[in-house]
Amino acid sequence: MIAVLIGIGNLMIGIAYAGLGLLSAWETISLHHYRGWSRFGIGFALMAASCGPHHLMHGWQLLQGEAVSWPIIAVTIIGLPPGLIFVGLRFETAWNGQGDRGIPASPQRAILLSAAFAMVAGGLAAWSLARLPAAELPFQILCSSSEIPGIAGSGFSFVSPSFLANLFVTGTYGMVGWYLADRQVRRYLTDGSWSLAGIAMSGVFMTCALMHLVAAAACETGWALTFDLIGVPASIYFLWIVRQLHRDAVTDWNRRPLIGAATAPARASPWSGANARPGSPVRD
Structure with a gap:
């Protein structure tokens, strides 16, 4: 019964990612004549193109009877509220x-929530490693200079593409969540309030990173591995554009990602190229 509920939860997350990714791509393409290309919209669509199908496949496999671990159950439950x-x-x-x-x-409540999430994330990561056969090996890596490529007989390897891809995406999406959360802290210092959408999106990427960290302990193959590998370059580009927006280094009309209503403005933006004269340079 629990596996069915977690499977349905993953299907809901996958549908949400896929739907928001398609919506972001449609808005970016349909409005670029008026507002220019949204780098954030492109990055979000690329990210959703890997995360959405990954959750859909995982949810479908659980509904087909695949076993589910308690860390996956916990991280799915944690990730549903901000996503919803x-x-x-x-x-x-x-x-x-x-x-x-x-x-x-x-701010005291925000600090308490952040500290609680950090403790839960660390506990789930340790729990996932402890569930592996010969569970002492992952912790020995921290204190050993010899190479331990994997755990014999378990099908798990610390140098497998699945482990490395999930571990890499854990770092990139964790940094995305950090930049989004830092923006919320700056907003609070300026306006004295938090953005519900910004907090939710920060939570989405923090829990997404945590889910990939838990998934790194599993040996994924087939299409799941394919989407993991696709997610690596997508996460790099998305992290880059989020960092640029965080530093105010680029101009993007989609600064309030996917929340503000996107409609055609009264006139085209200067950088869209719609009003450029023939032969005149167009600024990026």
Whole structure:
């Protein structure tokens, strides 16, 4: 019964990723004549193209009877609330609702929530490694100078493409979540409130990184491995553009990602090239 619920949860997450990715791609393509190309929209669509199918496949496998571990159950339950909030805000905006809103929470609560998540993340990571056969080996790596490529007889290897890809994506999406959370801290210092959409999106990427960290302990093959490998370059580009936006190094009309209503403005933006005269240079 638990496996079925977690499978349904992964299907919901996968559908949300795929839907938001398609919506982001459609808005980026349809509005680029008015607003220019949204680098964030492109990056989000690429990220969703790997994460969405990965969750859909994992959910389908669980519904087909595949065993589910307790760390996967825990990380799925943790990841559902921010994902549902973010998707709900997006649909609310699509239906001409309020969408994003401010949260007048105290910084002490934010610190407490962050500390609790950090402890849970560390516990789940250790739990995932401890469940492997010969569980003492992963911890011996920290204190051993000899190479330990894997665990004999378990099908697990520390140099397998699945482990390395998931570990890499854990770092990139964790940094994305960090930049988004830092932006929220700056917003609070300026306005005295938190963005519900921003907090939810920060939580989405933090829990996404945690889920990939737990998945790194599994030996994925086939299409799951394919989407893991696709996610590596997608996460690199997405991290790059989020960092650029965080530093205010690029201009992007999609700065409030996927929450604000995207409609055609009264006139084209200067950098879109729509108003450029023939032969005149177009600034990027």
